[in-house]
Amino acid sequence: MAKRVITIARGFGSGGRTIGKMLAKRLDIDYYNDDLIKLASEESGINLELFGKADERVKTNLFKRYKRSYGEWVLSPDSDQFVSNDNLFNYQAKIIREVADKSPCVIIGRCSDYILRDRDDIARIFVYADKPTCIGHVTDLYGMKESDAIKKIESIDKARAIYYKYYTNRDWSDVNNYDLCLNTSNLSFEKAVDIICDYLKNFE
Numbered sequence: 001m002a003k004r005v006i007t008i009a010r011g012f013g014s015g016g017r018t019i020g021k022m023l024a025k026r027l028d029i030d031y032y033n034d035d036l037i038k039l040a041s042e043e044s045g046i047n048l049e050l051f052g053k054a055d056e057r058v059k060t061n062l063f064k065r066y067k068r069s070y071g072e073w074v075l076s077p078d079s080d081q082f083v084s085n086d087n088l089f090n091y092q093a094k095i096i097r098e099v100a101d102k103s104p105c106v107i108i109g110r111c112s113d114y115i116l117r118d119r120d121d122i123a124r125i126f127v128y129a130d131k132p133t134c135i136g137h138v139t140d141l142y143g144m145k146e147s148d149a150i151k152k153i154e155s156i157d158k159a160r161a162i163y164y165k166y167y168t169n170r171d172w173s174d175v176n177n178y179d180l181c182l183n184t185s186n187l188s189f190e191k192a193v194d195i196i197c198d199y200l201k202n203f204e
Contacts, residue, residue, distance in 0.1 A: 003123035003203045004029075004104040006196070007112040009164075009172065012156040013134030013149075015184050015192070016127035020106045022193045030105035032096075039099075040091040051092070054085045056109060057159045058166045089167060109160070113177060114168040123200060126178040127192070130185040 006023065010016020017033060024031035037051040093115045099105055100116055107116075113124040129137075131153070138149040164172035175181050180199050182192050 001120050001203060003200050004121045005100045005116060005119065006106045006123045006125060006200075007116065008106060008108050008125045008127060009113060009178065010109065010127040011129060011134060011173075012153050012160070013136075013138040014127045014129040015137060015189050016125075017108055019127055019182075019184075019189050019192045019196075020108050022189060023196055024106040026193055026197060027104070027106075030099065030103055031108075032099055032105055033108040036092055036095055036099075036107070036110060039095045040088070043095065044088075044091045046088065046091070051088055054088045056163050058085065058163045111164055111167050114164075114170065123180065123196075123203075124178045125196060126173075126175070126181045128173070128181070128183055130183075133185045 006020075008016050008020040008023075010020075020033070021031055034055075037055055038048060040046075041048040041051050089111075092110060096107060096110065096112050096115050099107070100119065100122075113122070116122050131150075134153050135146055135149045138144065138153060139146055142149070142152075144152070161172040164170065170177055180196065182195060184192055187195075
């Protein structure tokens with residue numbers, strides 16, 4: 001079966017977002033990243049700022065058990081938990097399911113690989129790089145000092161790992177979660193896209 005939905009989990013500074021955008025352009029398919037939370041906000045009526053604050057972050061008791069919906073149901077506005085982080089995640093998961101059903105696409109992060117785990121047409125990609133490479137990408141992209149780049153990389157990767165663990169009960173960097181892992185330390189983004197496209201041809 002063709003892999004019509006590609007999810008890309010990525011370390012901060014590895015270039016995963018850029019690779020995802022380039023891949024979507026190469027394949028002429030839809031690309032979803034930050035617009036997922038905008039779509040979730042529009043559907044739910046919940047302020048976009050609340051989704052932004054909860055985006056790939058967990059501000060809750062990690063010992064609390066997540067009520068596992070993954071977009072199959074969401075709470076109604078009359079619930080006192082309507083704007084809870086878990087319900088925001090549920091709305092976002094609902095949108096991820098809907099865009100995956102709608103048309104071929106690339107989806108960046110947000111546990112999309114796990115949310116869509118029961119599909120046969122999904123290719124789950126993980127993009128990472130060594131610390132010097134990530135630091136170089138972040139300093140170039142944001143124009144920040146190396147020390148600030150290191151703090152930002154460590155902070156965001158830690159937040160993504162905690163978020164993924166809370167909502168999936170899996171380790172974010174575990175290669176067993178993915179179909180293809182790409183180290184961009186010595187790999188151009190263009191070559192990474194080539195490799196993904198070659199991989200996808202195996203399922204045509």
